[in-house]
Amino acid sequence: MTIENVLLISGALFAIGAYGVVSRRSLITVIMSLELMFNGVVIAAVAFSRFTPSAALLSGDPLTAEAIRSALTGHVFAIFVTAVAAGEAALAFALVFAMYRATESVEITDASEMKN
């Protein structure tokens, strides 16, 4: 398990998600694929946190607890992305429901009538 391998998995998940976003017609599946892309990005953040040192640890200055904690910045980033993804999922489904109520369809090709 090296950083290259983890980034490879992260990139594969992102690419699969990107394929799903473009190739699926149902909005629900598109949102699912978006969540997969989010996960790919977060894996990369955690991988960098795990395998690469933060600048504060390489600077050579006297070590502080703050510098040690900076090794966890990637984890904090992961938590923020997760929070944003959760909010996004809730809002996206509300939009899908609103569209379903208006057009009786959740297909992306029918979404061109959202003007009113």
Place this chain on the structure above:
Amino acid sequence: MMVMMEVSTLTTIAFWAASAMTLGFAAIVVTQRDVFRAAIALAGSFLGVGILYFVLSAEFVGVVQILVYVGAISVLMAFAVMFIQDIASGSRPTQGRLVAGAVAVLIFAALAFTAYNTQWSSMDEITDPVAVAALTEGFVEVGIGDDIVIESPGFVDDEQVVIENGGAFTDSTASIGVLLVREYMLAFEIIGLLLVASLIGGLLLMRDPRTTDEPEKGSASV
């Protein structure tokens, strides 16, 4: 040394198993026509990612992943699928499927090329022995007042190293908590605001437009 080898092998096996689980279920999500099955596969993929976080020794992120993604977002997806009636027609692919596949392969190729052709800085570049001790697994940490004492058995012959100003790495959950309320305080508050905004926005969009704010005359309901 023998034990270390075994642990490392186990980690490798767990990593590849979790990766296979993640990518396999993700492939089902984007190819499955039945939306409900796609939602179940999505939960499996999220679970694989959670295992991956544990393998990467990010326990707290792993727990958050399982709670938020597997526990909440997957359920939300399943509810959405059940609420929307004409789901029987399934999730048909668009005409741009081949183009989408080509673009996805290109994205993956670019990311993989970057991953393998970049000279990533390594943890080995850290020379400060205290930092090495703090980041190496399997050391003992004792906190006395504001100072932190790190005792590392296999490191500088039982010598204790004292870091002033408190706080250390081993307990990643506690350190993430400190980071959230110190360095990232503002972002933390803003994310709370964002969640409230998305909650209110979701409620507003979900509201049935036929129900008015004023109750109809003669209706007893409040």
